[in-house]
């Protein structure tokens with residue numbers, strides 16, 4: 072039986088130029104990741120792919136707002152912007168993997184599942200927006216925009232600049248988990264819970280979209296638990312997790328236990344909205360029977376799975 076490995080691709084790792092990348096630029100970044108995923112499939116892993124949409128959903132939202140402000144086009148709710156990015160990014164990954172498999176003679180089919188993820192309408196995170204989306208701005212730019220849009224909230228994001236934040240409730244259930252599992256068991260490479268999934272609330276057996284962006288690391292960890300994956304790999308913009316990140320005494324972490332990781336969390340080494348959700352999602356997976364987590368950048372994927380790169384968190 073092949074080992075099921077979930078690979079989560081960070082939305083920021085697909086965007087290199089803060090919103091000025093063309094779709095072709097993003098496709099090229101996706102192809103680089105697809106090459107590495109194909110390498111894992113060749114090694115015999117049964118790979119499930121998830122992805123973020125933080126930058127892309129923010130660009131979509133802004134595009135819709137500008138179209139509304141300038142041309143009177145109808146507004147697009149945030150939940151629909153998220154659904155659009157799930158389809159758009161899923162398409163890029165699906166095509167890149169299909170082409171790479173054909174090139175290497177890998178006999179695997181790829182399918183993207185439009186995935187709804189249930190959240191609670193009472194989740195306290197609706198009152199405390201924390202998920203950075205879209206472009207990075209300087210403090211001066213952010214202050215200027217706030218004059219025009221007083222309801223926008225900005226946070227400083229890991230020394231990279233200021234970004235708008237939106238509500239990010241915790242995922243409770245993956246609505247399409249059975250379809251995802253059936254496709255995996257049938258030998259498909261599945262792309263799912265894109266952008267953390269489309270947030271929906273359930274009432275009287277009826278689902279309804281709700282404006283938010285779910286953190287894809289939490290949604291990925293929940294999917295990993297629900298399909299009983301063997302390992303979780305989170306790819307992002309850095310080859311390893313650091314303590315004292317960005318300071319002169321920063322230190323890359325190679326292999327850490329759950330207890331050591333919790334200690335580093337308590338010491339405040341991981342900021343909310345960037346590295347903290349990855350660490351919390353990793354701990355949750357390991358505490359729900361997962362055995363192995365790797366955090367690394369897309370180009371190190373193949374080496375990381377062979378323990379030659381990345382940060383490894385072990386149960």
Ligand SMILES: Nc1ncnc2c1ncn2[C@@H]1O[C@H](COP(=O)(O)OP(=O)(O)O)[C@@H](O)[C@H]1O
Pocket residue numbers: 080081082083084123125229306307308309311312313314315316340341342344345346
């Ligand atoms: N302790 C840390 N170790 C490594 N990277 C960190 C740390 N703290 C903050 N970061 C930053 O967090 C980023 C990952 O978060 P983010 O870009 O939001 O994720 P994603 O790739 O899922 O979009 C890294 O690229 C790095 O810039």
Ligand SMILES: NC(=O)OP(=O)(O)O
Pocket residue numbers: 080081082083122123124125126266267284285286287288
């Ligand atoms: N939805 C989400 O968590 O996206 P990023 O990984 O791009 O932040």
